[in-house]
Amino acid sequence: xxxxxxxxxxxxxxxxxIKFRCSDVxxxxxxxxxxxxxxxxxxxxxxxAFIGPSGCGKSTFLRCLxxxxxxxxxxxxxxxxxxxGDDIYDRRVDPVQxxxxxxxxxxxxxxxxxxxxxxxxxxxxxxxLARNKAELDGVVEQAxxxxxxxxxxxxxxxxxxxxxxxxxxxxxxxxxxxxxxxEVLLMDEPCSALDPIATAQVEELIDELxxxxxxxxxxxxxxxxxxxxxxxxxxxxxxxxxxxxxxDIFTRPQDPRTESYISGRIG
Amino acid sequence: MPPFWxxxxxxxxxxxxxxxxxxxxxRAVSGNTRLLHSRPNYxxxxxxxxxxxxxxxxxxxxxxxxxxxxxxDRAPSNGGVFAxxxxxxxxxxxxxxxxxxxxxxxxxxxxxxxxxxxxILCSLIAIATTVGxxxxxxxxxxxxxxxxxxQDFFFxxxxxxxxxxxxxxxxLPLLWGTLYISVIALLVAVPVGLFAAIYMSEYASKRVRSIxxxxxxxxxxxxTIVYGLFALVTVGxxxxxxxAQPMGLGNSASSVMTAGLVMGMMLIPFVSSLSDDIINAVPxxxxxxxxxxxxxxxxxxxxxxxxxxxxxxxGAVLLAASRAIGETMIVVMGAGAMARISPNPFEAMxxxxxxxxxxxxGDNDFASPETLVAFALGLTLFVITLGLNVFALYIVRKxxxxxx
Numbered sequence: 001x002x003x004x005x006x007x008x009x010x011x012x013x014x015x016x017x018i019k020f021r022c023s024d025v026x027x028x029x030x031x032x033x034x035x036x037x038x039x040x041x042x043x044x045x046x047x048x049a050f051i052g053p054s055g056c057g058k059s060t061f062l063r064c065l066x067x068x069x070x071x072x073x074x075x076x077x078x079x080x081x082x083x084x085g086d087d088i089y090d091r092r093v094d095p096v097q098x099x100x101x102x103x104x105x106x107x108x109x110x111x112x113x114x115x116x117x118x119x120x121x122x123x124x125x126x127x128x129l130a131r132n133k134a135e136l137d138g139v140v141e142q143a144x145x146x147x148x149x150x151x152x153x154x155x156x157x158x159x160x161x162x163x164x165x166x167x168x169x170x171x172x173x174x175x176x177x178x179x180x181x182x183e184v185l186l187m188d189e190p191c192s193a194l195d196p197i198a199t200a201q202v203e204e205l206i207d208e209l210x211x212x213x214x215x216x217x218x219x220x221x222x223x224x225x226x227x228x229x230x231x232x233x234x235x236x237x238x239x240x241x242x243x244x245x246x247x248d249i250f251t252r253p254q255d256p257r258t259e260s261y262i263s264g265r266i267g
Numbered sequence: 268m269p270p271f272w273x274x275x276x277x278x279x280x281x282x283x284x285x286x287x288x289x290x291x292x293x294r295a296v297s298g299n300t301r302l303l304h305s306r307p308n309y310x311x312x313x314x315x316x317x318x319x320x321x322x323x324x325x326x327x328x329x330x331x332x333x334x335x336x337x338x339x340d341r342a343p344s345n346g347g348v349f350a351x352x353x354x355x356x357x358x359x360x361x362x363x364x365x366x367x368x369x370x371x372x373x374x375x376x377x378x379x380x381x382x383x384x385x386x387i388l389c390s391l392i393a394i395a396t397t398v399g400x401x402x403x404x405x406x407x408x409x410x411x412x413x414x415x416x417x418q419d420f421f422f423x424x425x426x427x428x429x430x431x432x433x434x435x436x437x438x439l440p441l442l443w444g445t446l447y448i449s450v451i452a453l454l455v456a457v458p459v460g461l462f463a464a465i466y467m468s469e470y471a472s473k474r475v476r477s478i479x480x481x482x483x484x485x486x487x488x489x490x491t492i493v494y495g496l497f498a499l500v501t502v503g504x505x506x507x508x509x510x511a512q513p514m515g516l517g518n519s520a521s522s523v524m525t526a527g528l529v530m531g532m533m534l535i536p537f538v539s540s541l542s543d544d545i546i547n548a549v550p551x552x553x554x555x556x557x558x559x560x561x562x563x564x565x566x567x568x569x570x571x572x573x574x575x576x577x578x579x580x581x582g583a584v585l586l587a588a589s590r591a592i593g594e595t596m597i598v599v600m601g602a603g604a605m606a607r608i609s610p611n612p613f614e615a616m617x618x619x620x621x622x623x624x625x626x627x628x629g630d631n632d633f634a635s636p637e638t639l640v641a642f643a644l645g646l647t648l649f650v651i652t653l654g655l656n657v658f659a660l661y662i663v664r665k666x667x668x669x670x671x
Contacts, residue, residue: 066559068555068558071555096561098561099559100560100561103561104555106556106559108552110550110553110555112556112571114574122560122570123560123562126570173556180561
């Protein structure tokens with residue numbers, strides 16, 4: 001069944017313009033060299049999966065893409081990361097503005113202890129994306145529809161977001177990120193805290209989100225990478241070992257380490 | 268024999284009992300302690316406890332009951348008999364425990380049960396003290412209300428106690444002073460303390476925090492009488508010379524403003540320390556979530572961290588408020604002793620606590636309304652602060668449920 005899914009997917013993997021162009025990215029956490037010489041080009045309107053064993057640097061790389069590593073005092077990043085040709089680590093770039101363009105969904109659902117409505121309206125309010133209440137209502141509804149949550153919560157928009165189930169909370173967090181109208185959406189193991197049914201819903205959602213923007217997803221599950229992504233990057237011990245179309249990575253891996261990992265011998 | 272010496276003898280017997288019990292248990296298994304149910308020490312403790320606890324309890328009961336049943340003059344004659352009875356009980360306890368010391372005896376279980384009983388007793392003592400304080404306040408207050416109409420006490424706007432009679436004992440001027448000073452104190456302490464807490468938990472580096480936090484908490488260790496001196500000598504004259512007199516609002520060094528400002532300084536570490544803990548308890552994932560949406564650190568603090576921490580912060584503020592209401596020394600030295608209702612913060616006023624001290628110092632009989640009023644004042648104060656504390660605890664508890 002997985003293979004059928006994969007085959008169907010390959011039809012869409014046409015060359016898309018490059019969104020993120022990263023070269024020679026290095027990351028240190030204090031003395032620890034967490035990421036070594038990573039160069040990768042991420043396509044627009046494509047789901048790119050980062051796979052690899054724990055501690056391989058895939059989440060670290062993800063957090064470089066919206067400068068969330070800036071919040072960790074000991075982290076140091078070098079190298080070049082161009083978003084639409086502009087270096088995001090340039091001194092003139094405000095990480096706050098960057099994060100409005102590159103949204104992020106975390107491993108554990110982290111809805112704010114506010115109402116469902118306010119959770120989604122948070123980003124648009126901060127960035128002034130709506131001129132009045134009616135417009136804001138529209139943005140919220142669209143984001144919740146986009147996250148396939150609208151039908152479940154439309155009658156209780158003013159109840160607390162923390163009262164939802166785990167899967168609903170994660171979709172609320174996706175809606176919250178989508179409402180800010182980002183160009184790239186980063187997802188750090190978005191399904192690892194969810195049950196299989198909620199996982200399936202979120203995966204379906206990720207596939208739909210690809211229509212609007214570039215999605216980068218870190219995952220521990222190779223099945224998930226195979227199901228949702230068009231491009232896959234395999235990280236091992238801080239190196240980017242192999243990057244290519246998901247199809248190739250899973251069926252014709254070039255590097256012996258990739259092959260060992262996807263066949264379950266390491267990791 | 269005086270009770271003190273009886274006690275020493277009993278404790279000596281207990282030590283002896285410990286040695287005997289332990290030795291007997293070890294000897295019963297001829298040194299192979301693995302055959303005992305419990306470790307040898309428990310057999311020793313078992314004997315010691317059974318020697319000391321019942322006899323000491325009897326001794327305590329006897330000492331407490333002596334004034335009731337004996338009277339001072341008959342004490343010596345009965346004293347010898349009583350001491351004998353207590354010592355016999357101690358020896359009987361020791362003998363009973365020793366005869367029960369066999370390898371199969373579950374000494375550990377017995378000792379642990381006794382210790383649990385003592386722990387319960389200690390917590391009961393704390394509760395009993397509170398109940399005792401409340402009861403003494405209530406009974407004395409009832410005496411007061413028998414002599415003085417409660418309507419005049421709760422709704423009277425005059426406070427002019429005179430021991431010759433014809434006193435006006437209205438609580439309102441005192442309540443006004445108390446609340447006025449507390450409000451000023453909170454107006455100082457809450458913003459300063461809260462902002463200090465936000466700086467410490469959100470912006471300060473680990474090193475700065477490790478210096479600033481203890482430095483602020485030093486303020487909490489200063490005795491309030493020292494704050495009082497500060498109010499009397501420094502803040503009071505300063506406010507009079509630079510604010511009150513130039514504005515023509517009064518020329519008294521002791522004023523509501525003085526006491527309020529100094530009390531506010533005293534409360535800063537309370538508010539900042541508690542708020543800091545509460546803000547730190549807000550999960551980092553919420554901050555990350557907000558930052559990842561492109562909000563600035565200050566937007567994150569205002570719109571996510573503080574709302575999440577708000578119930579806890581309210582709890583901290585209410586605890587600070589009940590401290591402010593109960594504070595005495597700063598008010599005595601900073602605010603003066605005039606009971607009046609006035610909106611001018613540069614006038615001397617006074618509080619409930621100060622007047623309680625005032626009514627009870629000196630040689631007064633405890634039958635006139637002028638002295639008994641102190642208990643009614645105390646009870647009112649107790650009810651107000653208790654209410655605030657209960658409310659604060661309720662809010663803090665509700666907050667805790669959210670993140671655990």
